[in-house]
Amino acid sequence: MTRLLTVENLSVALPRGADRPHAVEEVSLHLDAGEILCVVGESGSGKSITANTVMGLLPKGLPVTSGRITFEGEDLLGLSAEALRSRRGRRMAMVFQEPMTALNPLMKVGDQIAEALSVHGKGAEARARVPELLAAVNLPDPAAIARMHPFRLSGGQRQRVMIAMALALEPALLIADEPTTALDVTTQAQILRMMREIQQRRGMGVMFITHDFGVVAEIADRVAVMQRGRIVEQGTAREVLDAPQHPYTRALISAVPHGRTLDRAAARPAPVLQMKGVTKTYQRGGWFGARAVVRAVHDADFTLNKGETLGLVGESGSGKSTLARCVVRLVEPEQGEILFHGNDLRPLSRQGWLPYRKRIQMVFQDPYASLNPRRKVGDAITEGPITHGVGRDEARQRALELLRLVKLEPSAMERYPHEFSGGQRQRIGLARALAMQPELLIADEPVSALDVSVQAQVLDLLAEIRQRLGLTMLFITHDLRVAAQICDRIAVMQRGAIVELGPTAEVFGAPKHPYTRSLLDSIPGRGWTPPELAETA
């Protein structure tokens, strides 16, 4: 094995006034040719900064204060900007997290790949190489794809284009910064498989940045765990995954949703919510253009019983959020019955809906966007009850109790949302929903935007509250492990329809529908069962 990349005692400063003096501190790691090193950590741990330092892509405000980066025998930090540029793309390449924004929207994807070749003096080969490269990342009809603009491609296809572009000059080092995080689970599985295969075929060294231990288990040879700018643990994948030493690694791994299903008595059939024949279609066009019709939800009947948690599981575009939004009338379906305690909500007028508003509440995915930044947390929580006629003092009293319930300080009442972290904001969102004392709580991907350790806290909190208040819950998620952990029953959605519905253990243990099976097969690291760890090392 040849040593490809060595990072020694690297420190990168943060601008004055940040929460810590260094973005990364005393980081040392190495990567051999033909090896995949996973750098794992939560958001803000400095893993992306490390990768960008290697590529020479750090923003101006973040200077390297000490350390050495040796790549193919050269000291990268000592190279001129031009020398570094000539190595970028040619000897070392990078793939980013967001395939939707990482490609120039105005350039054909073929031209973007050709540009990578031509800026390194290989423009003449572009005509022949571009289709070859697109074929190498398993894109169908490469010649046609090369002529397309990015907006015509799906997220997965765009990420393949990004990888093709990164591979264009056969670099020795590929840095992949969360390349599959924004993708659906089945697409993620395909991309991971493909990356592994290409890496082995070409003997590339890959530095793979991720926050997901499932992905680590899937792809890593070695693992480096980062926390607050430092590497706290480093070793082979087996060592780190199965016998983690550092308390932080242990905490992270024990926070991974384990996917073991709960063994709970089935809820007695006391329907709170019944969906019958609900259909929602979206149309586009008219007047002069052709009409395009998308059936967002159809054939999605289910019954939700009192005290039960039903998981709606599916990939993006499967209609799970649309279905949930139909229940609270954020989306108006054109057909079907939405029976809440036997009363059909769909034909109700705005006025007729009012009494139900407080009985059905929703928690949203994005904790940053779902709270009004100009309103104090206390006001956000009490606003609903006060508009429904609860006295101001009583509402504040209740808000204080709720803050205690979601494990926040009473002082949070007088603070603004931006003063809280993502996990805390999601708890505020939960308190806000609970302030209405709802019977039915709809949680739309409530933990998807959160780091894994925070995710575990919020999930525990949800389970506890559900138990305590006897809530009925509709839980929407794309993450099968999360669904397994919290749901009594699971409904799997595909292209607007529920294709399989049953008790969680059954759906996971003996899936009947082929789509459910492919979803389960795609869970990264399904061969790895997180070890049972004691609380402290």
Place this chain on the structure above:
Amino acid sequence: MELSRFPAYLAGRLVKAAVVVLAIVVCNFFLIHAAPGDPASIIAGQSGSADARFLEQLRAQFGLDQPLYMQLWLYLKGVLTLDLGFSHRQQASVAALLWDRLPATLLLTGAAFLFAIAIGVTMGALAARRVGTWSDSVITVLALTFYATPLFWVGLMLVLLFSVTLEWLPSFGMMSVGVELSRIGRVLDIGKHLLLPALTLGLFYVAVYARLTRATMLEVADQDFVKTARAKGVPEGRILRRHVLRNAMLPVITFAGIQAGQLIGGSILVETVFAWPGIGRLAFEALLARDYQVLMGVFFCTSVMVVLFNLITDLLYAVVDPRVEVS
């Protein structure tokens, strides 16, 4: 956009444009007739005899005694055949008057437009590239000064400097009168006359384009695909040209479409200050003289221009931005 779908798209847009123009014509008609004052009495007054019979005769002659809807119908029929009526004050058909003045206005506004875009975008791109340095500050201050100064004042000051003090450039008119010039000499002569009014008309928009280009370029420069380009080793200059500037041009095109329409209206002031024989001055004179037919003609002409420029903008957008779906 795929070329095969272009004709259908164009046809659809043309139909929409025609409907809009028609609606504008109807609106103009009612607006003019809502204004107080009777053209017949003005003409009568100017011709010196204002007895009731003469007025009656005039009204009948211009169709002013007909009910309003008939007048509208007659006017619409005229517009469709490009007969925009007859100006009794100028003793010429409105269409001929407009046709006479249109080239001068198009020359002035076109020159101002190109000047504004070329200089504005260049200044904005320079400022964005050197953001935070003194050249950025100088450009920003210049742009703001242009932006905040009234058009006519700029025009008068330019005349004072270049025509009165330095005597480099003529201060009014479109060409020198009473001199024999060769063809090239004539072109140069018009060019010299054009310089000051075009500069005056364009400066304000230079500021707008500079600010807009700078802001969008800085915004685009932060986007992921620029980082992608950097990661594949594209040199900075090429990143700026091919990735940043191209994407930053989209809002500029949108604004250019709006400006192109506004320029013709805005040229009224500049044409008056510089005695430029264009549509703007025609409108100004017609307004003072209550020459309804000419005013309606000018409105018609400018609204067609606005709709036309909007159409061109949309088509340009569809060509530049592949995401504009033809639907």
